Amino acid sequence: MIVIALSDGPLRFKDIHLTVQGISGKVLTDTLRALERDGIVSRRVYAEIPPRVEYQLTALGETLSTPLGVLRSWAEAHIEEVLEAREAYDLRS
Amino acid sequence: MIVIALSDGPLRFKDIHLTVQGISGKVLTDTLRALERDGIVSRRVYAEIPPRVEYQLTALGETLSTPLGVLRSWAEAHIEEVLEAREAYDLRS
Numbered sequence: 001m002i003v004i005a006l007s008d009g010p011l012r013f014k015d016i017h018l019t020v021q022g023i024s025g026k027v028l029t030d031t032l033r034a035l036e037r038d039g040i041v042s043r044r045v046y047a048e049i050p051p052r053v054e055y056q057l058t059a060l061g062e063t064l065s066t067p068l069g070v071l072r073s074w075a076e077a078h079i080e081e082v083l084e085a086r087e088a089y090d091l092r093s
Numbered sequence: 094m095i096v097i098a099l100s101d102g103p104l105r106f107k108d109i110h111l112t113v114q115g116i117s118g119k120v121l122t123d124t125l126r127a128l129e130r131d132g133i134v135s136r137r138v139y140a141e142i143p144p145r146v147e148y149q150l151t152a153l154g155e156t157l158s159t160p161l162g163v164l165r166s167w168a169e170a171h172i173e174e175v176l177e178a179r180e181a182y183d184l185r186s
Contacts, residue, residue, distance in 0.1 A: 036182065037178065037179050037182040037183070038175045038178055038179060039174060039175055039177070039178025039179070039181075039182075040175075040178075060171060060174050060175070060178070063167065063171065064167060064171075066163075066167075067160070067163045067164045067166075067167045068164070070159075070160045070163050070164075071160045071161070071163075071164060073160075074156065074157060074159075074160045078153060078156065078157075081132060081153050082131045082132055082133075082153075084132070085130065085131055085132025085133075085153070086130050086131060086132070088132075089129065089130040089132075090130075
């Protein structure tokens with residue numbers, strides 16, 4: 001979801017956090033660091049007071065947003081079925 | 094990866110574990126339970142001695158194997174770039 005959020009352009013940490021709901025600040029920090037390590041995201045620090053940090057998709061990251069977009073479309077098309085399955089599973093357990 | 098492994102047909106736990114390398118038995122158990130809860134995988138217990146348990150994609154699960162296949166193709170096409178990025182990142186850190 002972070003990659004999809006960044007596919008519209010660079011974002012600051014708090015803007016990513018607002019866009020990608022439901023994850024903690026720590027998970028977002030760790031995931032951004034992993035995406036940076038994988039060469040998917042680049043991190044840029046602007047020498048301002050206070051310093052401004054922006055995250056952006058790299059060229060490699062741009063190529064990933066298409067397959068993730070396909071996965072996202074699947075999720076949007078099938079979310080109701082997944083939620084129904086969860087309800088039925090929880091009743092059985 | 095579990096969904097892709099099951100896209101060739103039902104498998105037993107140990108066969109999934111052999112196919113999907115690098116994850117622990119606990120992570121596989123938890124992930125299978127989550128996929129079952131989401132209606133992606135069904136679990137079937139055969140009344141044999143000892144009991145045989147097989148996991149299989151549901152109809153909903155079958156629809157997920159296509160988007161995941163697209164993601165897998167991306168990973169296979171770009172794994173070298175990701176490994177190089179990790180090496181460079183680790184040198185900088």
